[in-house]
Amino acid sequence: MSENTAKQNVARLSIFSNAFLTIAKLITGLSIGSVSIISEAIHSGMDLAASFIAYFSVRRSAMPPDTDHAFGHGKYEDASGLIEALLIVLAAGIIIWEAVNKLIHGGDTLSADLLFIGMIVMGISACMNLFVSQKLMKVAKETDSIALESDAWHLRTDVFTSAGVLAGLILIQITGLTFLDSVIAIIVALLILREAASLIRRSFGDLMDESLDEKEMEKICEIICRHQNAYTNYHSLKTRKAGPDKFIEFHLMMPHATPLSQAHKVLQEVEDELKAEIPRITVIVHLDPCDGRCNQETCTFFCRRKT
Numbered sequence: 001m002s003e004n005t006a007k008q009n010v011a012r013l014s015i016f017s018n019a020f021l022t023i024a025k026l027i028t029g030l031s032i033g034s035v036s037i038i039s040e041a042i043h044s045g046m047d048l049a050a051s052f053i054a055y056f057s058v059r060r061s062a063m064p065p066d067t068d069h070a071f072g073h074g075k076y077e078d079a080s081g082l083i084e085a086l087l088i089v090l091a092a093g094i095i096i097w098e099a100v101n102k103l104i105h106g107g108d109t110l111s112a113d114l115l116f117i118g119m120i121v122m123g124i125s126a127c128m129n130l131f132v133s134q135k136l137m138k139v140a141k142e143t144d145s146i147a148l149e150s151d152a153w154h155l156r157t158d159v160f161t162s163a164g165v166l167a168g169l170i171l172i173q174i175t176g177l178t179f180l181d182s183v184i185a186i187i188v189a190l191l192i193l194r195e196a197a198s199l200i201r202r203s204f205g206d207l208m209d210e211s212l213d214e215k216e217m218e219k220i221c222e223i224i225c226r227h228q229n230a231y232t233n234y235h236s237l238k239t240r241k242a243g244p245d246k247f248i249e250f251h252l253m254m255p256h257a258t259p260l261s262q263a264h265k266v267l268q269e270v271e272d273e274l275k276a277e278i279p280r281i282t283v284i285v286h287l288d289p290c291d292g293r294c295n296q297e298t299c300t301f302f303c304r305r306k307t
Contacts, residue, residue: 077243
């Protein structure tokens, strides 16, 4: 199975599970009169919208570069992650509004006879979302897809919020304190907002061409430094990311007398190793001449300095 097929299959699985849970929670919440279950239905509805966006983005990001998108379509996934995060913020705002309104003005009395059904639905929701989120996260890590990872985090949050609502319904059943329903809904919303803040930061960072993380930068430097005896220096290392695609650019300084064919061979070896060890990477290397007049004290080549 190809990488793109695996991404699309798991995105479709997320759509089907979220559609089922949204309908089940909404019907149950309205029947019982529980704002916490209705808030979970809203949360699942936003997850459903996010799943559709993730599915669209992984299809578009897999398209090859074209005349209008010479660097590919990877940023569709970054844009998807940002939109999903904004949907989460919207969902949290609706939940908090409804919960606070019910706390202040009161609302329909919870149907004690149907609370048990709400508990069953929340339990099913937690189990289904745990299963689907694990599938999503596995494929997201294998393909470095921020769209799928965002979708996975949506569902992982839903696992905890569903479990929280389930615990709250049990407490209401035991104590009869129905205001706990609104309190739990607010807690759910705050957890959702925390998730949204993290997704916004990551998605916005990629859209603004933020450098790759420290671990990947160290790996890139380590690969370049393997060939330090073949050149004198490198500089102006730049990195960025677009969805699952990574881009690296740097200058490689060669001794002035190095034949062009030899310089190109070294450059090709460095590129091949970078592409072999870092998936979905595009490498741009500029060759600069070096006359060799620098000495060990003034040379800025840190690879050689460390030896």
